Amino acid sequence: MEQKKGTAGKLSYKDIAYDRIKDAILFNRFRIGAIYSQESLCRELGISKTPLREALLELQTDGYVTFCRGRGVLIQPVSFEKAHDILEARMTMEPICAQLAAQRANEEDRQAMDSLLTSLQEGLPSEDGQRLYRIDHSFHRAVIQAAHNEIFFRFLDVVLDHYLRFEVKSVYNNSIDARKVYAEHRKVYEAIAEKDEKKAYKAMETHLKNSFARTLPEYWKK
Template sequence: MRFLSKKDIAKNALTQAILSGRHPPGSFLRQNDIAAELGLSSTPVREAFSDLQVTGLIVHEAHRGFRVAEIDAQRLRHIYAARRLLEPETARLAATRATGEAVEELRALFADMKRERTAGRINRMMRINDDFHRTLLLQGGNPLLVEAIERLWNSFPRFLPWTMEGRQEASLAETGAILKAFEAGDPDALAAAYSTHLDNALAAFLTWLGNSTATHKDTP
């Protein structure tokens, strides 16, 4: 197991909090508060801020500090266009190398996702969701592709649409279709299932973004 530095611990915790929406887009991040919450000094938190600024997940404003980057429709479309180029084709490679062991591991992760959803432990469901897709895509045998995909995953708060009614269930159903195609070792079906999943995720996020923008406009 890789040793995690204090900076890594702070970076991972902040990333998860932003991706889950606990720190929503536009909100300011208070270094001292986050350090106290994580039981760390301010130095590793400051270093984590610098790393996350490079990814585009947070931005720095002069005289005000760091805040979570705003998300807009154009940026979303760019991110999902890149994901749509990478993920279906990486999945296609994975389908050609599917093993019984990998199938069993993915079945177990999918069962864990459903269990956490039923229990209402959505943050755990999010982490297992990432484990599921990472495990599947790594079967393609090209870790550099997966690293590029993960950078896209971690460049925006992609789980915010899960707050919309029905999106968690829809995402689970789409993941089930992905698993079924992988079990069958069908490259075309798996690539198509990933494309559908990404298209639906983008549509849900654009709906969420429209609702969020309308709410902010209506707020006095």
């Protein structure tokens, strides 16, 4: 979702609250399926009541939370059907974006991807799963950005966020799997840098298939 900013380009208190709550949901600080009182959210995130309420209303519209009368706010689970739809959307569209990136990526795009891969490789020994997942998803967004198709980027930016809601975030805790993920990302980047469209498409498709098999086999059996 595109951020709405206040005067002078600054985020409003509501936007700050939205970002903090959403980040806590995506990276499991708040448990999926749990109910939290608005008072506890205010204390936990250091947010006052009015912007919190405004942010929660927007998060409800975006499918992240549900208000439970008299109980608090439910961190909305992702249904099996929606999870499969999200995986299907990624599998269909991200290889196309990688193919387009091989055609259209400029030097700035390539430098951004390469820099993220360097950060990912340097961070592997730490096994800091949350940090590595942030870099991982930044790399995917960089590939999509390099396709230079605004519609694809806007759609997949939302899809990637919702994917984080149910992804099993354990792969970077395993050094063998973590190195595999890095190698797969590197193949995607190299194909894009070589401007090999078919190779880029295949590299992204293979990476996604492997990724879903590693962490989400119950949702993706193809």
